[in-house]
Amino acid sequence: MGPDHTDREHRTSRERTRQQRTGQQRRRHGAALLAVVALLLGAVACGGGQDDTGGRTDDKVTIGLVTKTETNPFFVTMREAAAAAAEKHGAELIALAGRFDGDNEGQVAAIESLVSRGANGILITPSNTTGILEAIEDARRQGILVIALDTATDPPDAVDATFATDNVEAGRLQGAYLRAVLGDRAPKVIMLDGTQGSSVSRQRHDGFLKGFELTEDSPAIVGRADTQADSNTAQAALENLLQRASDVNTIYTINEPVAGGAYAAVAARGLTQQVSIGSIDGGCAGVRDVQAGKYAATVMQFPVRMADDGVAAVVEFAKSGKKPSGFTHTGTVLITDKPVAGLKSQNTAWGLERCWG
CATH class of the missing domain: 3.40.50.2300 (Response regulator)
Incomplete structure (x- = not known):
């Protein structure tokens, strides 16, 4: 076997190797391209519909x-x-x-x-x-x-x-009403607030003081407690306060669950004829409680x-x-069946037709 024949075999072998490598590279590139396409299709199909700015591209809000x-x-x-x-x-x-x-x-x-x-x-x-x-x-x-x-x-x-x-206004309406129904009696007030540090609790508290014409350190305030806006917490807190302030005649409550707890504590001590309870919320259950005489009034909100x-x-x-932009006041309405001069209000029949509407 001569040298020319050997060279031809070597060249043929190298060509087969080169072709095999080229085929492998093409197969690898093809597989990579298919993988990228699959990822992109998967993102469109189930990846949340994101565009390149991070926003949603589907029609569903x-x-x-x-x-x-x-x-x-x-x-x-x-x-x-x-x-x-x-x-x-x-x-x-x-x-x-x-x-x-x-x-x-x-x-x-x-x-x-x-x-x-x-x-x-x-x-x-x-x-x-x-x-x-x-x-x-x-x-x-x-x-x-x-x-x-x-x-x-x-x-x-x-x-x-x-x-x-407008929570300051809601508190003011409650305070102004409870002061009016007190008449000539000297005020003895207990304040049942919400959560310490809550802006709603602070605003309603301050509004009540304004409407009732009290100051923070007024001697007319004979007790106060934070209730976490919870009925059971309010009842327990008021029961404790009534042990040393049984001559109370006015109770401010931050919301109707608290008013419910307050009424239970007052009723247990036989003080319902002595005490006027006010509240804020205007839910249907709260309006019915006003209608039943449990609370003197509530201030309706519109969630x-x-x-x-x-x-x-x-x-x-x-x-x-x-x-x-900005603040939109969604409304407050005083609900009571015993209106007083100088304060616009609606009765419980009106309230039951619109409670939280």
């Missing part, structure tokens, strides 16, 4: 609602109203809540969850009006509209807008209106980019 608790009737009504409004607009509502009034960590976790789930907007009733700010700021940085319902943040412009009760306005604002933002 997603709205998050974060309330202070799941069980307070006020927030139950708000959640139901938000769900109905979202359905009307063809949007999806994700409702989350803190474990209790004041659970800032729970609300922070709820906001983080809604951000990760691609919400277009978040409606929140902040338990801690300053502790929640960092989570809100992070959501807004990512292009999410954030609206406060019921409770303004501190500062108010930490959110895009607020739809809420359905808050939820409707909030949902509509997020839907509009998702469609047009238009943002609401």
Whole structure:
């Protein structure tokens, strides 16, 4: 076998090796390309519909609602109203809540969850009006509209807008009414507030003092307690206070669950004819309690209106980019069957037709 023949075999062998390598490279490139295509298709099919700016590209508007608790009737009504409004607009509502009034960590976790789930907007009733700010700021940085319902943040412009009760006015109406029905009797007042540090609790407290024409250190205030806006806590607190202030004739309550606890404590001591209880909320159960004579009056709020306005604002933002701004007062109405001169009010029949509407 001559050298030419050997060279030809070597060249043939090298050519076969080169062709095999080229085929392997082509197969590897093809497989890589298929993998990239599969990833892209998977992202479109099930990856949340994100565009290259982080926004949603599907047509479904997603709205998050974060309330202070799941069980307070006020927030139950708000959640139901938000769900109905979202359905009307063809949007999806994700409702989350803190474990209790004041659970800032729970609300922070709820906001983080809604951000990760691609919400277009978040409606929140902040338990801690300053502790929640960092989570809100992070959501807004990512292009999410954030609206406060019921409770303004501190500062108010930490959110895009607020739809809420004027809580100072609500407290003022309760205070002015209870002072009027007291007549010539010297006031002996117990104040049952909400949660320490809560802006709603402070605003309603201050409004009551203004309406009743009291100062913080007035001797007419014979007792006070924080109740966490809870009925059982309020009843226990008032039972303790009545042991040393049995001559009380006026009880301020931050909301109707607290008023219910207060009435139970007053009734247990046989003081219902001596004491006038006022409250704030205007739920149907609370209006019926006013009708039954358990409370002298309540100040109606409108959580359905808050939820409707909030949902509509997020839907509009998702469609047009238009943002609401500032504070929108959603209304307060004094409800009583014993009106007094100089204070506009509605009776319980009116209230039962519109409670929380």
